[in-house]
Amino acid sequence: xxxxxxxxxxxxxxxxxxxxxxxxxxxxxxxxxxxxxxxxxxxxxxxxxxxxxxxxxxxxxxxxxxxxxxxxxxxxxxxxxxxxxxxxxxxxxxxxxxxxxxxxxxxxxxxxxxxxxxxxxxxxxxxxxxxxxxxxxxxxxxxxxxxxxxxxxxxxxxxxxxxxxxxxxxxxxxxxxxxxxxxxxxxxxxxxxxxxxxxxxxxxxxxxxxxxxxxxxxxxxxxxxxxxxxxxxxxxxxxxxxxxxxxxxxxxxxxxxxxxxxxxxxxxxxxxxxxxxxxxxxxxxxxxxxxxxxxxxxxxxxxxxxxxxxxxxxxxxxxxxxxxxxxxxxxxxxxxxxxxxxxxxxxxxxxxxxxxxxxxxxxxxxxxxxxxxxxxxxxxxxxxxxxxxxxxxxxxxxxxxxxxxxxxxxxxxxxxxxxxxxxxxxxxxxx
Ligand code: NAD
Numbered sequence: 001x002x003x004x005x006x007x008x009x010x011x012x013x014x015x016x017x018x019x020x021x022x023x024x025x026x027x028x029x030x031x032x033x034x035x036x037x038x039x040x041x042x043x044x045x046x047x048x049x050x051x052x053x054x055x056x057x058x059x060x061x062x063x064x065x066x067x068x069x070x071x072x073x074x075x076x077x078x079x080x081x082x083x084x085x086x087x088x089x090x091x092x093x094x095x096x097x098x099x100x101x102x103x104x105x106x107x108x109x110x111x112x113x114x115x116x117x118x119x120x121x122x123x124x125x126x127x128x129x130x131x132x133x134x135x136x137x138x139x140x141x142x143x144x145x146x147x148x149x150x151x152x153x154x155x156x157x158x159x160x161x162x163x164x165x166x167x168x169x170x171x172x173x174x175x176x177x178x179x180x181x182x183x184x185x186x187x188x189x190x191x192x193x194x195x196x197x198x199x200x201x202x203x204x205x206x207x208x209x210x211x212x213x214x215x216x217x218x219x220x221x222x223x224x225x226x227x228x229x230x231x232x233x234x235x236x237x238x239x240x241x242x243x244x245x246x247x248x249x250x251x252x253x254x255x256x257x258x259x260x261x262x263x264x265x266x267x268x269x270x271x272x273x274x275x276x277x278x279x280x281x282x283x284x285x286x287x288x289x290x291x292x293x294x295x296x297x298x299x300x301x302x303x304x305x306x307x308x309x310x311x312x313x314x315x316x317x318x319x320x321x322x323x324x325x326x327x328x329x330x331x332x333x334x335x336x337x338x339x340x341x342x343x344x345x346x347x348x349x350x351x352x353x354x355x356x357x358x359x360x361x362x363x364x365x366x367x368x369x370x371x372x373x374x375x376x377x378x379x380x381x382x383x384x385x386x387x388x389x390x391x392x393x394x395x396x397x398x399x400x401x402x403x404x405x406x407x408x409x410x411x412x413x414x415x416x417x418x419x420x421x422x423x424x425x426x427x428x429x430x431x
Pocket of ligand 1: 006007008009010011012029030031032035083084085086087098099101102122123124125157158159160161266267
């Protein structure tokens with residue numbers, strides 16, 4: 001089939017290579033000129049393990065994937081997936097400007113299309129958005145009727161950056177929120193080609209809510225265990241042992257219960273904040289979800305508090321921050337805990353040296369002046385008065401890197417027993 005993917009970020013590119021590898025002709029549309037050019041040269045514009053080589057094969061050898069800036073070039077596409085970003089870098093919150101723009105441009109494409117086309121919304125949108133905003137925009141710009149002349153479905157994405165290719169090859173479920181049966185049937189056929197995982201068909205609002213509820217639940221687990229971890233620390237208990245004990249209970253499990261510096265990234269914080277806002281607009285105060293955000297707001301800053309307790313004033317102290325990406329194996333720094341920690345250190349008068357294996361370029365565009373970017377972890381650690389580990393990259397796990405240093409670990413990156421033997425001082429954010 002001829003397929004179009006609008007938006008070539010983490011979700012768009014992973015979706016594109018998955019479909020192209022299955023023999024479809026994929027056209028990626030992105031308004032970012034340099035991104036389009038990189039993709040057409042077989043170069044991955046972002047860091048995601050395994051994506052680079054797949055993209056290279058599909059663009060260069062097989063020529064089954066191309067990127068364009070002009071929506072006119074997707075008039076032949078039978079299915080158009082919308083994967084544009086819904087994250088505002090300036091507010092760290094949801095912003096639907098991109099998706100409304102994409103819907104109006106796709107509407108113009110639909111107007112010229114001679115036969116049925118399906119539009120699939122993969123971007124995360126608050127329940128009701130496809131019905132109330134996206135479909136009216138598509139209808140306005142196409143002068144066609146959804147369900148009759150074109151189809152619409154919501155297909156939320158659950159990939160995790162860092163293991164996105166693996167996830168896209170064997171997802172745990174596919175959710176299809178259909179506007180009409182033909183839309184659902186067309187998308188289900190396509191999904192079955194890619195994987196044999198369970199497919200759940202719902203209406204559009206329910207599909208949108210499944211994505212938000214999933215992210216809200218995951219965020220709740222993290223803030224829950226961080227709160228328990230903060231309590232455990234005061235009681236002299238190791239929260240990681242507590243999780244081992246809790247996790248044996250099949251009703252609980254041990255996934256997503258790693259106490260530490262809190263969650264970041266372009267999804268959990270923004271989706272939770274959007275759900276809280278939506279609830280408020282409807283006259284309901286989502287108290288539990290508000291608290292999840294509040295616990296998270298403070299969690300990363302606990303690293304700085306611990307450093308202050310140990311070093312006294314941070315004025316003129318040299319602090320190394322290891323890890324800028326919001327989690328390992330990605331270059332994504334959006335709403336990363338390090339972006340809370342570093343400004344606070346600067347505010348306290350510290351000199352800040354930073355290092356991340358892949359996210360330095362992205363971080364340079366965001367971090368304030370005065371931060372020193374180092375060539376390696378040891379370069380950052382050398383001559384520092386204290387080391388804060390904010391992201392648990394594998395290369396930070398070698399305790400011998402920290403010989404004689406004061407280390408505050410935000411992610412249980414180090415083995416506490418070994419770390420205590422080599423470090424001058426070792427403390428975890430909640431252990
Ligand atoms: P991203 O910011 O990495 O990429 C979005 C891309 O869309 C960019 O390349 C941008 O240039 C392009 N774009 C924006 N507006 C456009 C327009 N009108 N026309 C053409 N291109 C346009 O985004 P992402 O992280 O891939 O996320 C996409 C959506 O998927 C978001 O709604 C996000 O919440 C959701 N999601 C993301 C993840 C994740 O791990 N990143 C996981 C699940 C769901």
